[in-house]
Amino acid sequence: MRVIKAKNSGACYGVRRALDMAEAASKGVGEVHTLGELIHNPGVVAHLEQQGVHVAMSIDDIQSGTVVIRSHGVAPAVFDKLLQKGLTAIDATCPHVLRAQRSAAALAREGCHVIVVGEEGHPEVEGIKAHALDAGGTVSVVADGSDVPEGLQAPVGVVVQTTQPEAKLCSVVAALRERGVEPQVKNTICTATQMRQSEARSLATIADAMMVIGGRNSSNTTRLAEICSEQCARTYHIESAEEVEPSMLAGVEVVGITAGASTPTSQIDDVAGRIEELGGILEEDGFSEESCS
Numbered sequence: 001m002r003v004i005k006a007k008n009s010g011a012c013y014g015v016r017r018a019l020d021m022a023e024a025a026s027k028g029v030g031e032v033h034t035l036g037e038l039i040h041n042p043g044v045v046a047h048l049e050q051q052g053v054h055v056a057m058s059i060d061d062i063q064s065g066t067v068v069i070r071s072h073g074v075a076p077a078v079f080d081k082l083l084q085k086g087l088t089a090i091d092a093t094c095p096h097v098l099r100a101q102r103s104a105a106a107l108a109r110e111g112c113h114v115i116v117v118g119e120e121g122h123p124e125v126e127g128i129k130a131h132a133l134d135a136g137g138t139v140s141v142v143a144d145g146s147d148v149p150e151g152l153q154a155p156v157g158v159v160v161q162t163t164q165p166e167a168k169l170c171s172v173v174a175a176l177r178e179r180g181v182e183p184q185v186k187n188t189i190c191t192a193t194q195m196r197q198s199e200a201r202s203l204a205t206i207a208d209a210m211m212v213i214g215g216r217n218s219s220n221t222t223r224l225a226e227i228c229s230e231q232c233a234r235t236y237h238i239e240s241a242e243e244v245e246p247s248m249l250a251g252v253e254v255v256g257i258t259a260g261a262s263t264p265t266s267q268i269d270d271v272a273g274r275i276e277e278l279g280g281i282l283e284e285d286g287f288s289e290e291s292c293s
């Protein structure tokens with residue numbers, strides 16, 4: 001049984017950076033908190049807890065120490081509140097998200113109505129929106145072109161939640177153009193998600209079974225599992241190696257492995273190791289889209 005790992009899988013740059021920052025903070029003095037779970041991965045959150053990094057759902061729950069801001073970023077007011085309470089902030093906002101926040105603020109300062117293409121209520125979108133509002137702008141959050149409000153007047157600026165597909169940005173731009181508005185577009189999409197999805201889709205076409213590793217509460221892992229299921233009926237969304245049962249691999253000649261952007265390498269290695277115990281042979285090269293050509 002061949003075992004093939006997608007090369008573009010697992011923790012992305014921004015998540016790895018946030019984890020490193022939280023682990024480094026845990027080695028210092030005083031209490032360390034994250035504002036919300038640092039990543040949507042129960043194993044990692046439990047590991048951080050053992051290292052003294054506690055999850056707080058609100059600043060009101062934190063009395064002292066250091067607070068690590070997640071890769072999703074936050075509204076500027078959150079930093080003000082941390083400062084007022086005498087807490088130390090460690091900003092682990094992903095640089096790609098910072099770019100989206102700064103672009104939204106810059107568009108607002110130029111007098112644009114800012115459209116954020118993304119998921120209303122998502123913490124990253126809330127942070128981007130707050131940066132535009134703080135810069136004196138007005139903001140709409142739209143899922144795609146069909147959501148674009150009527151009656152918008154130029155100038156209009158568009159930024160994008162980093163994990164959105166480019167097709168949604170294009171549909172928003174097209175909808176604005178249909179209404180005679182030529183927007184200023186800041187394409188703030190990060191390619192990490194797209195590369196994981198595209199590679200997972202290709203790998204799933206040649207695999208008899210796919211293991212998609214990551215938290216069940218992780219939307220990017222869930223989306224990867226959906227994409228793989230479209231190509232490979234035997235797709236399993238698992239959180240840990242312990243979930244791999246021999247029956248999942250019965251009759252399988254090629255098993256593919258991928259993982260969401262919030263899944264650390266150690267969890268991917270554990271799953272690969274478990275499949276090797278069950279008779280798999282891990283291919284050193286892994287799988288990238290070039291492997292198909």
Ligand code: SF4
Nearest residue numbers: 012014094096162190
């Ligand atoms: S998916 Fe991209 S933007 Fe989001 S944390 Fe990872 S690297 Fe940063």
